[in-house]
Amino acid sequence: MIKVDQLTKLYGKNTAVKSLSFQLSLGNCIALLGPNGAGKTTTLRMMSGLIRPTSGSINLGTSNHKDIRREIGYLPQHPHFHLWMTGKEFLIYVGQLAYLSKKEARKKAELLIERVGLKDAAKRKIATYSGGMKQRLGIAQAMIHRPKLLMLDEPVSALDPIGRRDVLNLMEELKRETTLLFSTHILSDAEEASDEILLMHKGSIVESGPLDQLRKRHHVDKISIQSELPPEVLKSKVDQLDFINRVERDKQRLDLYVSDIKSAREQLLKQSLEEGWDLEHFEVGRITLEDLFMKVVNGHAVDDRF
Numbered sequence: 001m002i003k004v005d006q007l008t009k010l011y012g013k014n015t016a017v018k019s020l021s022f023q024l025s026l027g028n029c030i031a032l033l034g035p036n037g038a039g040k041t042t043t044l045r046m047m048s049g050l051i052r053p054t055s056g057s058i059n060l061g062t063s064n065h066k067d068i069r070r071e072i073g074y075l076p077q078h079p080h081f082h083l084w085m086t087g088k089e090f091l092i093y094v095g096q097l098a099y100l101s102k103k104e105a106r107k108k109a110e111l112l113i114e115r116v117g118l119k120d121a122a123k124r125k126i127a128t129y130s131g132g133m134k135q136r137l138g139i140a141q142a143m144i145h146r147p148k149l150l151m152l153d154e155p156v157s158a159l160d161p162i163g164r165r166d167v168l169n170l171m172e173e174l175k176r177e178t179t180l181l182f183s184t185h186i187l188s189d190a191e192e193a194s195d196e197i198l199l200m201h202k203g204s205i206v207e208s209g210p211l212d213q214l215r216k217r218h219h220v221d222k223i224s225i226q227s228e229l230p231p232e233v234l235k236s237k238v239d240q241l242d243f244i245n246r247v248e249r250d251k252q253r254l255d256l257y258v259s260d261i262k263s264a265r266e267q268l269l270k271q272s273l274e275e276g277w278d279l280e281h282f283e284v285g286r287i288t289l290e291d292l293f294m295k296v297v298n299g300h301a302v303d304d305r306f
């Protein structure tokens with residue numbers, strides 16, 4: 001179990017990460033999801049030992065090393081490669097930096113370059129690699145010392161669809177071998193690759209858990225209606241209906257939140273016919289994890305609707 005406790009990072013007066021606490025189960029793939037500036041990179045950099053937290057702690061469980069960097073593999077958002085080296089040379093070089101002997105580094109480089117699908121390009125200069133190939137090489141360098149936790153900062157955001165697919169497939173395979181934590185600002189990437197989501201907003205975690213549980217928790221049915229009646233008159237009518245949990249007004253339209261969509265639909269239609277509401281619009285919909293995410297992305301606080 002990897003435990004992050006009350007992790008905080010201040011840059012002057014700006015709180016980049018605020019009292020972050022979470023636990024990662026070994027063998028899971030976790031997405032750190034959030035809009036730009038949420039604090040994802042700062043969190044990963046603290047966890048990888050690149051920057052010091054202002055306060056809080058990171059515990060890797062049964063760590064034999066005092067220096068957590070020995071247990072962690074990290075691919076930064078904008079990795080730097082020596083473009084004049086070949087892919088294989090680069091991995092040998094990185095392996096030696098990670099305290100492997102030259103022989104071990106060479107062996108490991110050969111295995112890994114094949115593992116990430118770059119065997120045919122092993123002797124080509126990195127300058128000739130595509131974006132996706134560079135990311136795969138970056139993942140290989142992060143794994144050279146067999147880390148307990150592999151962290152990838154926005155591994156697919158900058159890639160074209162082919163590179164993105166290649167890297168997502170590779171992540172799918174790697175998550176069987178190691179605990180994988182990756183950041184992204186794209187919900188569908190988090191959904192595709194991860195078992196669990198940590199949703200960050202303004203330096204804090206606003207939601208976390210396995211994807212299916214989050215989906216269930218944020219699945220709320222609603223019926224949107226609009227009529228020829230003024231919205232305040234219509235609202236006074238629906239406010240009296242006990243099967244409606246909450247009513248929100250959006251200009252002329254009312255959003256009615258309900259628990260049982262089927263029966264609510266029938267009762268509403270019946271009521272509107274009986275009372276002559278003159279409905280112009282009647283739409284059945286739902287709030288989903290996407291809506292929660294869009295709210296966070298658009299910079300709104302997560303209110304009690306979710």
Ligand SMILES: Nc1ncnc2c1ncn2[C@@H]1O[C@H](COP(=O)(O)OP(=O)(O)OP(=O)(O)O)[C@@H](O)[C@H]1O
Pocket residue numbers: 011014015016034035036037038039040041042043185
């Ligand atoms: N070295 C720094 N000095 C000052 N402020 C910083 C520094 N690094 C990050 N910040 C600030 O901390 C906050 C979180 O930034 P961070 O890069 O961690 O977010 P992020 O979620 O990774 O966003 P992005 O997707 O844009 O990389 C932002 O307000 C950012 O401006």
